[in-house]
Structure formats: structure tokens, C-alpha cells
Amino acid sequence: MTQIVPIAALLIGSALLLLAGGLQGLLLPLRGSFEGFSDSSLGLLGTGWAIGYIGGCLLTPVIVRRVGHIRAFGVFCSLASIVVLLNLVFMTPWAWIPLRALSGFCFAGAAMVVESWLNERASPETRGRIFGIYTMINLGATTAGQMLLTLGDPAGFLFFVVGAMVYSCALLPTALSTAAAPQPLSQVRLDIRSLWRNSPVAVIGVFLVGISNSAFGTLGAVYGRQVGLSVSSIATMMSVALLAGALIQIPIGVLSDRIDRRMVLIGIAVVGCLLGAALTFGGALSPIAIIALVGAFGGMIYSMYPVIVAHANDHSPPGEFLKTSGGLLLLFGIGSVVGPLLAALMMTMTRPQGLFAVTSGAHALIIAFSIWRMTQRAPVAPDEKEDFVAMASGVRFSTPETLALDPRAEDEEETSRDAA
Structure with missing residues (x-):
């Protein structure tokens, strides 16, 4: 507990992020299927997510250097929340595909900010345990997000609103945290x-x-x-x-x-x-x-x-x-x-x-x-x-x-x- 308490806010933020991501990731293909979207357009949702996610991994360090970790995380979560609601407003695959790419971008950026904070707080003695706890929380939160769909009808608007609310709630623990901002984010090279x-x-x-x-x-x-x-x-x-x-x-x-x-x-x-x-x-x-x-x-x-x-x-x-x-x-x-x-x-x-x-x-x-x-x-x-x-x-x-x-x-x- 002495290791978990100092990073509890970050873990809660990550759990909420993955809860909303698990819900949205299963909701969209199901709802699109109900609406009669073609298989190719539903496949493009996954392609859009992947492109956005890669872009988020590459560009988030640049954004964080300009505005800082807390502001960047708030922007990513707010945009992700807006995207979920726009999916409900524009019920067409040609709107959903770019929105899914933007969602992937925001999700990658928000995750990177949380993870960089956790990495900063991890000491050589606690890194393995923190990594294990973080992995278990992500798995549990994603599973819970998927299982939320068993509680209602995805043909309505409820789960879109719930997803948007959870994304918005994800920024609160980090915004209220007193933990010091971490060092610059890691970047990767494709060699x-x-x-x-x-x-x-x-x-x-x-x-x-x-x-x-x-x-x-x-x-x-x-x-x-x-x-x-x-x-x-x-x-x-x-x-x-x-x-x-x-x-x-x-x-x-x-x-x-x-x-x-x-x-x-x-x-x-x-x-x-x-x-x-x-x-x-x-x-x-x-x-x-x-x-x-x-x-x-x-x-x-x-x-x-x-x-x-x-x-x-x-x-x-x-x-x-x-x-x-x-x-x-x-x-x-x-x-x-x-x-x-x-x-x-x-x-x-x-x-x-x-x-x-x-x-x-x-x-x-x-x-x-x-x-x-x-x-x-x-x-x-x-x-x-x-x-x-x-x-x-x-x-x-x-x-x-x-x-x-x-x-x-x-x-x-x-x-x-x-x-x-």
C-alpha cells in the first residue's frame, strides 16, 4: 500500500481511460452493425484507430513539450469525450472513421502522459511491481468496459453518454494530483x-x-x-x-x-x-x-x-x-x-x-x-x-x-x- 498510495490518482485515471476505451471499442462495431454499416466500413474503423494511435505515440512528446503534461492530458481526455458524442450525432461510417482515428490519437496521448508519470514515480525497487499492477488494472478496466454492454441496449444513446462521461472523469485524478510533473516523454525510432x-x-x-x-x-x-x-x-x-x-x-x-x-x-x-x-x-x-x-x-x-x-x-x-x-x-x-x-x-x-x-x-x-x-x-x-x-x-x-x-x-x- 505504501507503493500504491502515491500513484493512486494516476492508476485511477488510467483505469477510467481504459474503462471508456473498452466500452467504446466494442460499442462502435456493434452499433455500426445494427445501423447497417458494411463490413469494409467497420474494418476501416480499426484502421483509423491504428493510424491515430501511431500518430499519438509519435506526436504526443511534441505536444507535451509545448503545453505540459497536465494540460495535454486534459486536452486528450476532453477531445476523446467529444468524439464519443459526435459518434452519436453523426451516425454514418464516413464520419465515424476519421472520428475513430482522432479517438486513437487522444487515447495514445492520454495513456502516454499517465505512463510517463508512473515511470517517474517508479524506483528501481518498485518498477516491476508498479508495472504489474498497472497491467492488471488496464486488463480489468478494459474487461469491465466491455461487460458494461450487457447491462443495456447498444441501439440507444446511453452507452455513448456513459463513455463520454467516463473519459471526462479520467482527467480529474491527474488534474487534482499534487505529484510533480515527470521528465520529457520517450520517443521511438523505427529502424x-x-x-x-x-x-x-x-x-x-x-x-x-x-x-x-x-x-x-x-x-x-x-x-x-x-x-x-x-x-x-x-x-x-x-x-x-x-x-x-x-x-x-x-x-x-x-x-x-x-x-x-x-x-x-x-x-x-x-x-x-x-x-x-x-x-x-x-x-x-x-x-x-x-x-x-x-x-x-x-x-x-x-x-x-x-x-x-x-x-x-x-x-x-x-x-x-x-x-x-x-x-x-x-x-x-x-x-x-x-x-x-x-x-x-x-x-x-x-x-x-x-x-x-x-x-x-x-x-x-x-x-x-x-x-x-x-x-x-x-x-x-x-x-x-x-x-x-x-x-x-x-x-x-x-x-x-x-x-x-x-x-x-x-x-x-x-x-x-x-x-x-
Whole structure:
């Protein structure tokens, strides 16, 4: 408690931010489906979010340098609140797509400010615990936001108003906090050549995982709607997938620390492919069967990203954790721009199950490329590996400040100081 109390305001602000984000992220594709939006326009909602989120990660440090952390956070939360209400006013996909991009931009900016504050408050002794608490709060808040949809009808205006109110409330804890403003925010560079030299599997894998995860995260609710699931079943399905992805990271992390991480990645992708095939070709499945299969599917797809990051850092030079992980973050974001478009096109051309044909295709490419790379490079010895750290990659994209909060960043700082 002595560690949590000083950062309680920041954690509450983050929880409210993720609560509203979880609600909005599930509400919009469902409501758009009710309004008759095409699959392609619903896919563009995910693409817009990804573009806005990447832009927020890149431009927020510039904005914070101009106006400060508190003002920037207030602007991001206020704009996010306005965007939710504009979604209700302009019920058309051509308004929703740019609004979703603006929402992604604001969400990334607000998250970066909170995370930079937490990073400033974290000492070497508490960084790991603070990072773990922050990850659990984000997961719980996002799940709660999704499950709110079980309490009413998304065809009305209530959830739009609730989302706007929660975004507005998110700025209050930080605005009233007496904590000192943190140092300038971290920035990331996309150096594909360096990443490719260190780990080709990580470069290809993280791009393909971005395609798979964003496709499911954006259009999973649309799939559920089109195969006849109720709103409560859809919310349960998406939440179970998220929770499974968090829980299964523990055994997967232990396994990947002991054997070649590429073998672990291949195993996850194989199971993901099989589950995707079952959802694609399984015929008329009961709601319970769909929720169970999608839950297992989520456990696979949401555990891939941290395995890839750990593998890339195994091959990175000492002191380059932030550079490596930041580059992978942006590649994941680029894949997230492509994924919803491909999945929406497949769902339009075939049927709702086409969503899982796209994810299975991405996983098959991961399997093929990883197997080939295993013939080109020997595995890293277990005692030379970086420690696996679980990440809530299914909640939202990470930001550069999330990476700075990671306990491995402290090791990088110590390496830099020793070199100096």
C-alpha cells in the first residue's frame, strides 16, 4: 500500500481511460452493425484507430513539450469525450472513421502522459511491481468496459453518454494530483534494418500478429453479431478472449525461457491456426461452443506479442531494449492498419467466418517463416536470454512510455550508466 498510495490518482485515471476505451471499442462495431454499416466500413474503423494511435505515440512528446503534461492530458481526455458524442450525432461510417482515428490519437496521448508519470514515480525497487499492477488494472478496466454492454441496449444513446462521461472523469485524478510533473516523454525510432539484422522472425512475426490481433479486435464483435450471438454473449466472448490471453502468458513465458522461443511461437501459431480453422469450417456452432473456441483463440493470439518482443531482445545488443521494443511497437501498429481491411474484405466476399481465415493465414505465414529461420540460426542459450515479461497486448497497443515503465528498461539505464 505504501507503493500504491502515491500513484493512486494516476492508476485511477488510467483505469477510467481504459474503462471508456473498452466500452467504446466494442460499442462502435456493434452499433455500426445494427445501423447497417458494411463490413469494409467497420474494418476501416480499426484502421483509423491504428493510424491515430501511431500518430499519438509519435506526436504526443511534441505536444507535451509545448503545453505540459497536465494540460495535454486534459486536452486528450476532453477531445476523446467529444468524439464519443459526435459518434452519436453523426451516425454514418464516413464520419465515424476519421472520428475513430482522432479517438486513437487522444487515447495514445492520454495513456502516454499517465505512463510517463508512473515511470517517474517508479524506483528501481518498485518498477516491476508498479508495472504489474498497472497491467492488471488496464486488463480489468478494459474487461469491465466491455461487460458494461450487457447491462443495456447498444441501439440507444446511453452507452455513448456513459463513455463520454467516463473519459471526462479520467482527467480529474491527474488534474487534482499534487505529484510533480515527470521528465520529457520517450520517443521511438523505427529502424527496420537494425531490427531485421537482430531478428528477422521478430520483424515478420510482429507485423503479422498486428494483422491478426487487430482484425479480431475490430471485427470480432461484428462476427458475433452476424452469426446470431446476443449482445451479452458477444461481450462475454470478447472478454473471455482477453482474459485467456492474459492468463496463458504465465505458462508460455516459463516455457519460452527454457526452450527456443521460435518453437514456442510456432506452437502458439499452430494452435491458433487450428482454432481459426474450426471457427471457419465448423458449421453452425452453439453460442457456448463459439465462446469456448474464441476464448482459446484469444489465449493464443494475445500471447504471441510478448514472446516476439522477448525473442527480439534476446538478440539485441545490450542497452537497446527501448529501441528494439519501440521499433516492434510501430511495426505492430502498421500491421494493425492492414488487418481490419483484409478481414473486412474477406468477410464481405465470403461470410462472417472469413475473419478467421485471415487470422489463420497470418499464423500460417508465421509458422513457415519461423521454421525456415530455425534452419538459419541456432537458438539462444537459456542462460543468455532476457527475462520474459507478460504484456497486456490485447487491451490496446503499448506506447513508448509503457516500454519505459517495463522493469527491463531499468537494466538498460544501468547499462548506459556503466558504459559512461
